[in-house]
Amino acid sequence: MARVLAFANQKGGVAKxxxxxxxxxxxxxxxxxxxxxxxxxxxxxxxSIGIDPDSVAETVNDVLIRRLPIEKVVIQREVDVVPSNIDLAGAEAVLLAKTGREYALQRALRDVQDDYDYVVIDCPPSLGILTINGLTAARQVVIPLQCEALSHRGVGQLLETLNDIRHFTNPDLKVIGVLPTLFDGRSKHARDVLGDVGQRYDVEVLEPPIRKTIKFAEATQAGKSILSYAASHPAAEAYREHARRIDEAEGV
Ligand SMILES: Nc1ncnc2c1ncn2[C@@H]1O[C@H](COP(=O)(O)OP(=O)(O)OP(=O)(O)O)[C@@H](O)[C@H]1O
Ligand SMILES: [Mg+2]
Known part of the structure; x- marks a missing residue:
């Protein structure tokens, strides 16, 4: 059975x-x-993985709305991808009118549970029905967080939403932790923010932080992950370290 991980934070631009x-x-x-x-x-x-969203005919939207089998939309790149494009913008309204609207993605993933070890879900920057679908389908959630002033302010609201999700659709959902991103190692301020978030919300702050580097923008431009674009860059190594810890975590 695949382990399903959602990456969520309603704040935009935090490196979800x-x-x-x-x-x-x-x-x-x-x-x-x-x-x-x-x-x-x-x-x-x-x-970011080198697929032109506008050229994709069938996307996650067709999976959620038309119940197209998920394997029909998968595109193979460095990993298998269920693509999305602007068509998904209409899904919110359509889903809201449906019974079982929170479960559309969970149901779709059942077909491929045994084909993968991991399913990772990139949630949009909102707490709408798409994110709720992601969190309902997931077993665990990672909260990417930019280390800057006031970045904690959305965390409380997100944790409340996670409580709602546990109550209504997904009792076993677990938080892996807050993943510090866009980290400026030179500033004491960034460290302070992280300490504050960990204490205030009683949530694990994952190590190591991902440092700020232009390599990510370059990698996106090249349609590659940082791991293949700049394989030995410290930021690539940092993500490898997070993957290793996730992969080696027991009891999940
Ligand atoms: N460690 C980093 N250093 C520098 N730039 C980064 C880093 N991580 C991400 N970025 C850049 O920051 C921008 C936002 O990142 P990303 O798109 O991953 O955030 P997001 O949370 O998914 O945004 P959205 O809320 O719009 O979905 C992108 O241009 C990305 O290339
Ligand atoms: Mg994003």
């Missing part, structure tokens, strides 16, 4: 997509079979 893709590829490097699901109408994960 980057972290989803990097950890997906790092798990694949470890020999795991990985499916990455792009659950964002912006299609950033799709684009």
């Amino acid at each position: 997509t980057t972290s989803t893709l990097s950890i997906a590829v790092a798990l694949a490097e470890r020999g795991r079979r990985v499916l990455a699901v792009d659950l964002d109408p912006q299609g950033a994960l799709t684009y």
